Amino acid sequence: MSVTISESVYQAILSQALADAPLESCGYLLGPDGETVTEHFPMTNIDHSAEHFSFDPKEQFAAIKYARRNGLTVVGNWHSHPASPSRPSEEDKRLALDPNILYFILSLADEKPVLNAFRVKDGEVTEKIPLR
Ligand SMILES: [Zn+2]
Known part of the structure; x- marks a missing residue:
């Protein structure tokens, strides 16, 4: 599989990060x-x-409620790594409890930001998902 992320979403999470x-x-x-x-x-x-x-x-609940109300599905969650590479840390893997969603990591460590998506199961990365 691959995931398509809209340019406006990418720009929004980059600005927030x-x-x-x-x-x-x-x-x-x-x-x-x-x-x-x-x-x-x-x-x-x-x-x-x-x-x-x-x-x-509370915000997690609000996000899921918003998704449901708007007929959307939760593709995954994202977080930034301001100073480390775009891959899950040991803690990230340990806390990634849902194998049905993707875990996106936006790294700001290099001059050019890097966004990757991963599937994690039982504390291990099982897949790196190509993004378009
Ligand atoms: Zn992390």
């Missing part, structure tokens, strides 16, 4: 099916940390 840096930023990515991202639901990193992130459970 840049604004929140050096802290990690995060959000949900929604679309009409599991392979197309057309909407971004920004979330608060309640850890306010440069190396960790946690969602606010």
Whole structure:
């Protein structure tokens, strides 16, 4: 499979990540099916940390409710790595509990931002998903 992410969503998460840096930023990515991202639901990193992130459970609930109400599916969630590469950390893998969604990581470590998507199962990356 591959995932298509709209340019406007990409620009939105990039702006949010840049604004929140050096802290990690995060959000949900929604679309009409599991392979197309057309909407971004920004979330608060309640850890306010440069190396960790946690969602606010209330916002998570709101995101899922919003998706349902608008006939959208949760393609995955994303978070930024302000100073490390675009791949899941050991902690990211441990906390990626849902094998049915994708985990997007936007790295700002290099001059050019890098976005990758992964599927994680039982604490291991099982797939790196090509993005278009
Ligand atoms: Zn991470």
